[in-house]
Amino acid sequence: MSRKNDKRNRLVEAANDLIYQQTFNSTTLADIATKAEVPLGNVYYYFKTKDDILKAVVLKRSAVLQELFTTWDQQFAQAKDRLRAFIRHSIESADTTARFGCEMGSLCQELGKYSGELSHLAAELMHKTLNWVESQFKALGKNEETASTLAKYLISSMQGVSLLTLTFKDPSLIQRQSKNLENWLEAA
């Protein structure tokens, strides 16, 4: 990787973490530059505005999601096993969720308040996740409508518990909920 790309990546990485840990709104370009160890004057070479960095962060998060989904698609032949992996994945980050919330959910919550491009950006990640979960329910033989309902139920359940986990700073909420959702999945 060229040193130029390396600097750009460091900026996106730093922005990703700061946006997650302290919200997009309270993250300044200066914060990002400091964390990335890139002189502030250099930031403008890569990103004209904070919104441009956000776009790069969303692209990065989208690629990470895609990688997870592809891994599960290849690792498990059965759609139920893939969905189980998706549910269990939230347990791994339970401690971080108790500190900062769900990475995707909290961005959707913050940017959803704004109209226009910013709110669409965050929604893209949620759409991607919903589509993947829906496709797994279709692979289980559910029709379009049922698959959509089940996918929304699963994702909204996980999002709701992530919020309670953050609010009460209690990672055990996600652990218990994941077990319930695995049982629900067995019966679905």
Add this chain to the structure above:
Amino acid sequence: MSRKNDKRNRLVEAANDLIYQQTFNSTTLADIATKAEVPLGNVYYYFKTKDDILKAVVLKRSAVLQELFTTWDQQFAQAKDRLRAFIRHSIESADTTARFGCEMGSLCQELGKYSGELSHLAAELMHKTLNWVESQFKALGKNEETASTLAKYLISSMQGVSLLTLTFKDPSLIQRQSKNLENWLEAA
């Protein structure tokens, strides 16, 4: 009401709306003063810091919640009817939720990222809601643990769907979910 109290109330009211519509972090004291039509210099007479206004906003929201709960407690003899009123209440604000999210949920999401007093403040509103819902399930004869599990399920379901409603700008999600939750409540 004295004119002094009137000014203070206007500031709290304006802060309440702005925090809901554009997040706490992006709301400045100047925004609040402008919306309340109070000279910025006067704000400091009532509130030393933005955190102080937030405290007043949370107190106000807590009083509004208490009023709702008291109304339902008095209006309905049966705990199931009270819980049904709680579920249906979210339908009334479905359009606003699609624009700005859940008033309580989005504050918890934002302030939960911070450690210390600010995150506790938002959590108080969630605690209050959880306690009331729990007490209704206890009135239905559920034991402490079951009442707590059911209350967390109900609230996290509603919070999760509020987030999807905001993200996809689709109020019908809350309407459909409320019907499902009413059916779930019948069987609970």
